[in-house]
Amino acid sequence: MGQASTELYEKIKAAATEKITALKQKPVVLVGMATCGKAAGAEKVREAFKKEIESHGLEAQVIDVGCMGHCYAEPLAIIAKPGHTPLCYGYVDEELAKRLVIDFLVNDDPCYEFAMVALETNDVFPTFSDFPRGVYEQKMILEHCGFIDPEDIDHYIDKDGYAALAKILTLEPEEVLEEVKSANLRGRGGAGFPAGTKWEACRKQKEPVKYVICNGDEGDPGAFMDRSILESNPHQVIEGLIISAYAIGATEGYFYIRAEYPQAIRTIRTALEQAREKGFLGKSILGSDFDFEIKVFQGSGAFVCGEGSALVSSMEGKMGIPRPRPPRLTTSGFRGKPTVVNNVKTFCYVPLIMKNGADWFKSTGTPGSPGTAVFTLVGKITNSGLVEVPMGTTLRQLIYDVGEGIPDEKEFKAVQIGGPSGGCLPESALDVPIDFDSLEEAGAMMGSGGLVVLNEDDCMVGIARYFLEFVQKESCGKCTFCRLGTKHMLEILNDITQGKEKDLASLDLLRELAEDIKAGSLCNLGKTAPNPVLTTLRYFWDEYIVHITEGRCPALMCKDLIVYYIAPELCSKLCNVCVGSCPTEAIYTREDGLKAIDQEKCVKCDNCLKTCPPQYNAVIKLSPPEMLKEKEGGSAK
Amino acid sequence: MSKKITLTIDGREITAPEGEKLLWVALDNDIYIPNLCAVKEIDPPQASCRLCFVEVEGYREPVTACNLAVTEGMVVKTRSPAVDRLVKTAFELLLSDHRLKCSECPKNRSCELQKIAKERRLKLRLTRFRPLVKDLPIDDSPDTFAFDPTRCVLCGRCVWEDHEVAGVGAIGFSRRGIDRRVTTFGDTSLADSPCIECGFCVEVCPVGALSFKE
Numbered sequence: 026m027g028q029a030s031t032e033l034y035e036k037i038k039a040a041a042t043e044k045i046t047a048l049k050q051k052p053v054v055l056v057g058m059a060t061c062g063k064a065a066g067a068e069k070v071r072e073a074f075k076k077e078i079e080s081h082g083l084e085a086q087v088i089d090v091g092c093m094g095h096c097y098a099e100p101l102a103i104i105a106k107p108g109h110t111p112l113c114y115g116y117v118d119e120e121l122a123k124r125l126v127i128d129f130l131v132n133d134d135p136c137y138e139f140a141m142v143a144l145e146t147n148d149v150f151p152t153f154s155d156f157p158r159g160v161y162e163q164k165m166i167l168e169h170c171g172f173i174d175p176e177d178i179d180h181y182i183d184k185d186g187y188a189a190l191a192k193i194l195t196l197e198p199e200e201v202l203e204e205v206k207s208a209n210l211r212g213r214g215g216a217g218f219p220a221g222t223k224w225e226a227c228r229k230q231k232e233p234v235k236y237v238i239c240n241g242d243e244g245d246p247g248a249f250m251d252r253s254i255l256e257s258n259p260h261q262v263i264e265g266l267i268i269s270a271y272a273i274g275a276t277e278g279y280f281y282i283r284a285e286y287p288q289a290i291r292t293i294r295t296a297l298e299q300a301r302e303k304g305f306l307g308k309s310i311l312g313s314d315f316d317f318e319i320k321v322f323q324g325s326g327a328f329v330c331g332e333g334s335a336l337v338s339s340m341e342g343k344m345g346i347p348r349p350r351p352p353r354l355t356t357s358g359f360r361g362k363p364t365v366v367n368n369v370k371t372f373c374y375v376p377l378i379m380k381n382g383a384d385w386f387k388s389t390g391t392p393g394s395p396g397t398a399v400f401t402l403v404g405k406i407t408n409s410g411l412v413e414v415p416m417g418t419t420l421r422q423l424i425y426d427v428g429e430g431i432p433d434e435k436e437f438k439a440v441q442i443g444g445p446s447g448g449c450l451p452e453s454a455l456d457v458p459i460d461f462d463s464l465e466e467a468g469a470m471m472g473s474g475g476l477v478v479l480n481e482d483d484c485m486v487g488i489a490r491y492f493l494e495f496v497q498k499e500s501c502g503k504c505t506f507c508r509l510g511t512k513h514m515l516e517i518l519n520d521i522t523q524g525k526e527k528d529l530a531s532l533d534l535l536r537e538l539a540e541d542i543k544a545g546s547l548c549n550l551g552k553t554a555p556n557p558v559l560t561t562l563r564y565f566w567d568e569y570i571v572h573i574t575e576g577r578c579p580a581l582m583c584k585d586l587i588v589y590y591i592a593p594e595l596c597s598k599l600c601n602v603c604v605g606s607c608p609t610e611a612i613y614t615r616e617d618g619l620k621a622i623d624q625e626k627c628v629k630c631d632n633c634l635k636t637c638p639p640q641y642n643a644v645i646k647l648s649p650p651e652m653l654k655e656k657e658g659g660s661a662k
Numbered sequence: 663m664s665k666k667i668t669l670t671i672d673g674r675e676i677t678a679p680e681g682e683k684l685l686w687v688a689l690d691n692d693i694y695i696p697n698l699c700a701v702k703e704i705d706p707p708q709a710s711c712r713l714c715f716v717e718v719e720g721y722r723e724p725v726t727a728c729n730l731a732v733t734e735g736m737v738v739k740t741r742s743p744a745v746d747r748l749v750k751t752a753f754e755l756l757l758s759d760h761r762l763k764c765s766e767c768p769k770n771r772s773c774e775l776q777k778i779a780k781e782r783r784l785k786l787r788l789t790r791f792r793p794l795v796k797d798l799p800i801d802d803s804p805d806t807f808a809f810d811p812t813r814c815v816l817c818g819r820c821v822w823e824d825h826e827v828a829g830v831g832a833i834g835f836s837r838r839g840i841d842r843r844v845t846t847f848g849d850t851s852l853a854d855s856p857c858i859e860c861g862f863c864v865e866v867c868p869v870g871a872l873s874f875k876e
Binding site for chain 2: 497499
C-alpha cells in the first residue's frame with residue numbers, strides 16, 4: 026500500500042508542475058491580498074492591474090497571493106515576465122500599477138526605480154539576501170507565503186507540497202512520532218511544550234476516537250502571524266495537521282479559527298475542499314487505509330478560548346471557560362476524547378521535518394529551541410511586518426538589523442514581547458537570545474509571536490495598564506484571582522496614571538497582588554496576566570515612582586498628567602492651523618495675534634500638536650500640569 | 663472497591679481510596695481546608711474559588727486540593743507561609759466583591775466565609791482592597807426564598823444543584839470577567855423563570871446569597 030501513495034502523489038505532482046510551468050510562460054502579476062495587503066488598498070491595485078492588462082489586450086494573469094511579510098511596504102506586487110528577473114514592487118498604488126503594465130508588460134522596462142527587490146539572483150538588482158533583513162532572516166515556514174496562490178492547491182504541490190504526506194504514509198505512525206520527537210519541535214503557541222511528547226501522550230490512550238485541533242484563535246494585540254499563514258499558505262498547515270493525525274491515530278481534525286478572521290476561514294475552507302478533491306483528505310488518503318477528515322470551527326472572539334481547555338469547551342457548545350488540569354486534554358479533551366491542540370505554526374513545521382528530517386530542523390536555532398521563530402514586528406519600528414529568524418537571534422538583531430531600528434530619530438525604550446502574557450524588556454535585555462527559555466528567564470515569554478517596539482514617547486506605566494486592561498476585560502471570570510485580582514490591579518494602575526495615587530505603598534500592593542495572581546490563578550491567562558506589570562515594575566521602576574511622587578508622566582502620554590501649551594516664542598501670528606484643528610474650540614487668538622489654549626475646554630486630543638507646522642512646532646506637552654502656571658506666569662511678563 | 667493508599671496530612675497518617683481528591687480525604691478526616699466551590703460530584707472539579715491551597719511534597723508551589731488525586735506516600739501540609747498568603751489574598755478578593763454586613767445577613771453565624779475567617783484567623787473586612795460590590799437588586803420574587811447577587815461568591819454550587827440534582831435549569835452563569843454572575847435566562851426574575859422553588863439551590867449556598875424567607 027505504501028508505494029502506491031508515492032506513485033499516486035508523483036502523478037498529482039507532475040500534473041501540477043505542468044500547469045504551473047505553463048502559467049509561467051506568460052507574464053504573471055502577483056498581488057499581496059492577505060488581510061494586511063487589503064487594508065493597505067491592494068484590492069484597488071489588483072483591479073487597476075486587471076483593467077490595464079485588459080485594455081492592452083495582454084495575455085498576463087493577475088493572481089492573488091498572501092502576505093510576503095513586508096507589511097510596511099504594502100500594497101506589494103510581484104511581476105514575473107518571461108525573460109526578466111521577477112521583481113517585487115512596494116507601495117504600489119493604482120497609478121503605479123498602470124505604469125508597470127505599460128512600461129514593463131507592454132514594453133520591456135522593469136521600472137527599477139520603483140522596484141523593491143528581485144526574487145532571483147541576478148546581476149542588476151539586489152535580492153532579499155542583499156539586505157540586512159535577508160541576512161538574519163531564514164524562512165522555513167514562511168518560505169512560500171506571498172509567493173504562491175493560496176486558493177490553488179497546485180501552486181503548493183508544485184513546491185513539493187504534500188510530498189511529506191505521501192512519504193509518511195509509507196512509514197509506521199510510530200516512526201513519524203519518533204521523528205517529531207527527535208526534532209524537539211516545541212509548540213509555537215507560546216508555552217513551548219514539546220509537540221512530540223504531547224502527541225505521544227495522546228497516541229498512548231486506548232480510546233479509538235481521537236481528535237487533533239489546530240489552534241488559530243490568535244488574539245494578542247499586535248499579533249497576526251497565524252492569520253497571515255492561514256491566508257497565505259493554508260495547505261502547509263493542513264498537511265501538518267494530516268501528518269500529526271496519522272502519527273497520533275486521530276480520526277478527525279478541526280481548525281479553530283476566530284470569526285474575526287473571515288478571509289482565513291474562507292481560504293482554509295477552499296483549501297480543504299481542494300485537498301479532498303486531490304485525495305489528500307477523506308477516505309483512504311492517497312490510496313492508503315488511512316482516513317481523516319478536517320472541519321472548521323469558528324471561534325467567537327473570546328481571547329481566553331486560545332487556552333486549550335476553554336477552546337475545547339467552546340467547541341462543545343459550552344461557555345469558553347478553562348478547567349483545571351489534570352486531566353490533560355491528551356487524556357480527556359474534545360467530547361471527552363484524547364485531543365491534541367497545537368498552534369498553526371507548530372503544524373507548519375511538521376511537513377518540513379518529515380520531508381527533510383529531524384537533523385535538518387535541529388541544524389537551525391538553539392539546542393533547547395530548534396528551528397525558527399516567527400514574529401510580527403510592530404510598533405515604533407521602521408520595517409514592520411512578518412519575520413522569521415532562527416531561534417537564538419538576539420532581540421537587538423531582530424529590532425535593529427531585521428526591523429532597521431526606530432524611526433523618526435526616537436530613542437528605543439522597550440520591547441513588548443509575548444502579548445498580554447509577555448513582558449516589557451528594556452535596552453539592557455536586548456542581547457537576550459530569542460528562545461523559549463531565555464525569554465522566560467528575562468520575565469517575558471515567547472508567546473505566540475507578537476513583538477511590539479516602544480520608544481521614548483511610550484509611558485511604561487500606561488503600557489502596563491493597557492495590557493492589564495486587555496486581560497481584565499478578557500478574563501472569563503471563573504476564578505477568584507483573575508476575575509477580581511486583575512480588576513484591583515487595574516484600579517491601582519488607573520489611579521497612578523491619573524495622578525490620583527500619592528502613596529508609594531500602592532506599588533507594594535500592586536506587586537504582591539501580581540505575584541499572587543501568577544501563583545494562584547486557574548489557567549494560563551491568569552497566571553501570565555501580571556507579566557507586563559511585573560516586568561515594568563522590574564525594569565521601569567523609576568517611571569512608576571515619578572508618576573506617584575511628582576504627578577509627572579516622563580513620556581508625556583498619560584492624559585491626566587499632561588497639559589497642552591502653545592509656546593508664544595514659537596507660535597506665529599501668520600498661522601491659524603491649530604485653531605481649525607481643535608474639535609472643542611479650545612484654541613483662541615490672543616490680543617497679540619498668537620494662539621493659546623483654554624484648558625477648561627481642551628480635551629487633549631493631540632490634534633493641535635499634530636497639525637502645528639514643523640517650522641513652528643509651537644504646541645508642546647507639559648507634565649506635571651502645574652508646569653503651566655510657571656510657563657504662563659513667565660509669558661505674561 | 664478501589665485500592666487503599668496511605669498519605670500524610672499535617673503529620674497524620676491517613677488511609678484513603680487511591681485517586682480520591684485530596685480535599686475530600688482531608689475533610690473526611692476532620693482536617694479543615696478552606697473551600698467554597700467544591701462539590702464532590704463535579705468532575706473535573708470547578709477549582710474556581712482558589713481557597714483550598716495546600717503544600718504537597720514534590721510540588722514547587724502550593725496546589726489546590728480539590729483537583730489533586732491522592733497517591734501512595736503523598737505528604738501534605740495544609741499550612742505554610744505561601745499557602746497562607748494565597749488564601750489570605752483569595753479570601754480578601756472575594757470579600758471585596760461581597761456585601762459585608764454580616765449582622766444584616768440571613769446566614770450570619772452559619773456562613774462559610776465566617777468559618778474560613780475563623781479557622782484561618784482572617785479579618786472579615788477589607789484591609790488592602792477597595793470594595794467592588796456591584797449595584798444589583800435583590801430578587802425576592804419566589805415565594806419561599808430570595809437571591810441577593812451582591813452576596814454571591816460565584817461558587818457555582820447552586821447552578822450544579824439546579825442543573826444536575828433538581829434537573830430544572832432555571833439558573834446559570836452569565837457574562838464574563840468581573841461581570842460574571844448567576845442569573846436566569848434573559849435576566850428575568852426567578853418567578854418568571856422555570857424555577858420550581860424546590861429550594862435545593864438555597865440549601866447549598868455557602869453564603870447569604872440564596873436564603874429562605876422568614
